[in-house]
Amino acid sequence: MNAKTADKIATAVFYAIAGSVILILAFLLGYILISGFPKLTWQFLTTTAKAFTAGGGIGIQLFNSFYLLLLAMLISFPIALGAGIYLNEYAKQNWLTTIIRTAIEILSSLPSVVVGLFGFLLFVVHMKMGFSILSGALALTFFNLPLLTRSIEGSLAAIPNLQREAGLALGLSRWETVTHVILPAAVPSILTGVILSAGRVFGEAAALIYTSGQSAPALNFGDWNPFNISSPLNPMRPAETLAVHIWKINSEGIMPDASAVSAGSSAVLVLAVLLFNFLARWLGRRLYHRLTSSTN
Amino acid sequence: MDKIKEKLQQTSQATRSERRGRFISFLALILILVVVIAIFWFVAAKGLATFFQNHINVGDFLSGKTWDPSVKGANGKPEVGALPMIVGSFLITLLSALVATPFAIGTAVFMNEIAPRNGAKILQPVTELLVGIPSVVYGFIGLSVVVPFVRHVFGGSGFGILSGTFVLFVMILPTVTSMTADTLKSVPRYYREASLALGATRWQTIHKVVLRAATPGILTAIVFGMARAFGEALAVQMVVGNATLLPHNLVSPSSTLTSVLTEGIGNTVMGSLQNNALWSLALVLLIMSLFFNVIIRIIGRKGELR
Numbered sequence: 001m002n003a004k005t006a007d008k009i010a011t012a013v014f015y016a017i018a019g020s021v022i023l024i025l026a027f028l029l030g031y032i033l034i035s036g037f038p039k040l041t042w043q044f045l046t047t048t049a050k051a052f053t054a055g056g057g058i059g060i061q062l063f064n065s066f067y068l069l070l071l072a073m074l075i076s077f078p079i080a081l082g083a084g085i086y087l088n089e090y091a092k093q094n095w096l097t098t099i100i101r102t103a104i105e106i107l108s109s110l111p112s113v114v115v116g117l118f119g120f121l122l123f124v125v126h127m128k129m130g131f132s133i134l135s136g137a138l139a140l141t142f143f144n145l146p147l148l149t150r151s152i153e154g155s156l157a158a159i160p161n162l163q164r165e166a167g168l169a170l171g172l173s174r175w176e177t178v179t180h181v182i183l184p185a186a187v188p189s190i191l192t193g194v195i196l197s198a199g200r201v202f203g204e205a206a207a208l209i210y211t212s213g214q215s216a217p218a219l220n221f222g223d224w225n226p227f228n229i230s231s232p233l234n235p236m237r238p239a240e241t242l243a244v245h246i247w248k249i250n251s252e253g254i255m256p257d258a259s260a261v262s263a264g265s266s267a268v269l270v271l272a273v274l275l276f277n278f279l280a281r282w283l284g285r286r287l288y289h290r291l292t293s294s295t296n
Numbered sequence: 297m298d299k300i301k302e303k304l305q306q307t308s309q310a311t312r313s314e315r316r317g318r319f320i321s322f323l324a325l326i327l328i329l330v331v332v333i334a335i336f337w338f339v340a341a342k343g344l345a346t347f348f349q350n351h352i353n354v355g356d357f358l359s360g361k362t363w364d365p366s367v368k369g370a371n372g373k374p375e376v377g378a379l380p381m382i383v384g385s386f387l388i389t390l391l392s393a394l395v396a397t398p399f400a401i402g403t404a405v406f407m408n409e410i411a412p413r414n415g416a417k418i419l420q421p422v423t424e425l426l427v428g429i430p431s432v433v434y435g436f437i438g439l440s441v442v443v444p445f446v447r448h449v450f451g452g453s454g455f456g457i458l459s460g461t462f463v464l465f466v467m468i469l470p471t472v473t474s475m476t477a478d479t480l481k482s483v484p485r486y487y488r489e490a491s492l493a494l495g496a497t498r499w500q501t502i503h504k505v506v507l508r509a510a511t512p513g514i515l516t517a518i519v520f521g522m523a524r525a526f527g528e529a530l531a532v533q534m535v536v537g538n539a540t541l542l543p544h545n546l547v548s549p550s551s552t553l554t555s556v557l558t559e560g561i562g563n564t565v566m567g568s569l570q571n572n573a574l575w576s577l578a579l580v581l582l583i584m585s586l587f588f589n590v591i592i593r594i595i596g597r598k599g600e601l602r
Contacts, residue, residue: 003496003497003499003500004497006497006499006500007497007498007499007500009499010498010499010502010503011410011498011499013402014402014405014406014410015406015410017398017399017402017403017406018402018403018406018407018410018411018415018419020399021399021402021403021419021469021473022418022419022422024466024469025422025423025426025470028426028429028437028466029422029425029426031437031441032433032437035440078324079324079327079328080324081321081324082320082321082322082323082324082325083321083324083325083327083328085317085321086318086321086322086324086325087325089321090318090321090322091325099329100325100326100328100329103328103329103332103333104328104332105589106332106585106586106589107328107331107332107335109520109523109527109585109588109589110335110527110582110585111526111527111528111529111554111581111585112527112529113527113529113554113557113558113578113581114335114339114527114578114581114582114585115335117339117557117561117575117578118334118335118338118339120561121338121339121342122334122338125566142331142335145328145331146328149328172310173310173311173313173314174314174318175310175313175314175316175317175318176310176313176314178317179317196428199428200428202430203428203429203430203431203432203433204430205430205431205432205530206431206529206530206554206558209530209558209562210561210562214562243430243432244432246432246433246435246436247432247435247530247533247534250435250436250439250534251533251534259440262436262440263436263440266432266433266436266437269429269430269432269433270429270430270433273425273428273429273430274425276428277424277425277428
C-alpha cells in the first residue's frame with residue numbers, strides 16, 4: 001500500500017472516529033434535554049417531592065443544592081484565596097512547598113466518595129454534627145479546595161511581574177501590592193474559576209450521600225430564622241440535594257414516576273452546568289473590559 | 297526628637313499588615329496540607345482496624361472470593377474476601393480506558409491536525425461542557441439507555457461490568473480527549489513542518505512525529521481517565537448490579553469497591569467488623585488513587601527528560 005492511500009484511509013478513519021464521538025455526545029445532550037424538557041414546569045421546580053405517588057417536584061432539593069453550594073463556596077473561597085496567594089506570591093522553592101503542592105495534587109485526584117466518607121467520619125460521627133448541610137458544605141469544601149486553589153494560583157500567575165514591580169516601586173509592601181494591585185487585576189479570571197468550580201460542586205453527589213444525608217424534611221419557606229429546625233436557612237438540618245435525589249430515587253426509590261422525575265432533575269442539573277459555563281465566560285469577559293477598559 | 301526616633305524604630309503599619317497577611321495566607325495553605333494528612337490518617341486508622349482489631353489476614357482479605365462480613369466462614373473467621381470488588385473495579389477501569397483511548401486520541405487528532413477549524417469549533421466547547429456533567433446524570437442515562445440496550449443485545453439482566461464500562465467510557469471520554477488535545481497543541485509546529493518538508497504524508501506525520509512527541513502527555517491523559525474511572529462511585533453503582541460475586545462474564549451482576557462502599561456504609565454499625573471491612577475497601581481505593589498519582593508523576597518525569 002503506498003503512502004498516499006494509507007493517508008486517505010487514515011483520514012477517513014479519523015473522520016469516522018470524530019463523527020461517532022460527535023454522535024455519542026449529541027445523543028447524550030439531546031437525550032437529557034429532550035427527555036427532561038416536558039418535566040420542566042414551574043410546578044415541578046417548586047413543589048415538594050413525593051415518595052410513593054407520582055407528580056412530586058424537586059423544590060426542596062433545588063433549594064438545598066443552591067444553599068449548599070453557597071455555603072461550600074463561602075467556606076472554600078477564602079481558604080483557596082489565601083492558599084493561592086501564598087503559593088504564587090510568597091512560597092519559595094523548597095521542600096515544604098513541594099510537599100504542599102503534592103498534597104494539593106493528591107487531594108484533587110482523590111475519589112469523591114473517599115472525601116465524602118472522611119467527612120462522614122469526622123463531622124457526622126466524631127463531631128456529632130449529624131447529617132447536616134454544614135457537614136455537607138465542609139465535605140464539599142475539601143472536594144473543591146484543590147481545584148479552586150490551583151485556578152486562583154493560575155489567575156495570579158497570569159498577572160505580569162511588571163505590576164508587582166510597579167507596586168513595590170511605589171513603596172507598597174508585598175501584601176499591599178497583592179491586595180491593591182494584583183488581586184483587582186486578577187478578579188475576572190478568579191471569578192471564572194470560581195463559577196466553573198461551582199458547576200462541579202453543584203452536581204456532586206458521592207461526597208454528599210453520607211454527609212448532608214439523603215432525606216429532605218419539609219421546610220417552611222416563611223421562616224427565615226436559621227435557628228429554627230424547619231427554616232430553609234438552618235445549617236444543621238439534613239438536606240438531600242438534586243444530584244443525590246437522582247441517585248436515591250433510581251437506586252432505592254419506589255416512586256412510580258422515578259424515571260420522569262430523574263429525567264427532569266438531570267435536565268435541570270445539565271442546564272445549571274451550562275448556565276455556569278456561559279456565565280463564567282460572559283462575566284469574565286465583561287469584567288475584563290470593565291476593569292482594563294480595553295475596547296475589543 | 298525622641299518621638300520621631302520611636303516612630304522610625306517601630307514596625308510600620310505596612311510591615312504589620314504584611315506579616316499578618318502572609319501569616320494568614322500561609323495558614324490557609326497549611327490547612328489544605330492538614331486536611332490531606334487527616335484524610336489519610338482517618339481512613340488508614342479505620343481501614344487497618346480490620347486487620348489489627350478483628351485479626352483478619354491481609355492475604356485473605358485481598359484474595360478471598362466471598363464477601364459476607366456478617367457470616368463466619370469455614371475457618372471460623374468472617375467472610376471478608378474483597379477480590380470480587382477489586383477485580384470488578386480493575387476490570388471496569390481497564391476496559392473503559394481501553395475503549396476510550398482510541399476514540400479520545402482519534403478525536404483529539406481530528407481537532408488538531410485534520411480539521412482544526414470546524415472540528416475544534418464544534419468539539420472543543422462540547423467536550424468542555426461534558427467534562428462538567430454530573431456523574432449521577434451519566435448514571436441515570438446508563439440506567440435508562442445502556443442497561444436496557446445491553447439486556448436486549450446480550451441477554452441477562454443488563455446490569456454488569458459491560459454496562460459500567462459503557463457508562464465510564466462516555467464519562468471519561470471528554471476528560472481524556474481534552475487533555476490529549478492540549479498535549480497535541482503543545483507539540484511545536486516546526487515538528488510538523490519538518491516532517492511534511494521531508495515529503496511525509498499527513499498520516500505519516502501524525503503517527504510518526506506528532507503522536508510520538510505527545511506520547512507522555514497522552515499516557516498522562518489515559519492514566520488520569522483511569523483514575524477517574526476507578527474512583528467513580530454513583531454512576532457505576534447504578535448500573536453494575538451490586539452483587540458481590542466474582543464476575544464470571546461481562547453481563548453478570550457484579551460490584552466495584554466504590555459501589556459496595558456507597559451501598560454499605562449507611563447500613564452498618566460504626567466500629568463493627570462489617571463497618572471496618574468497608575473502611576478497608578476505602579483504604580484500597582485511597583492507595584490506588586495514590587498509585588495512579590505516582591504513575592502520572594513518573595510519566596511526567598520521563599517525558600521531561602527527552
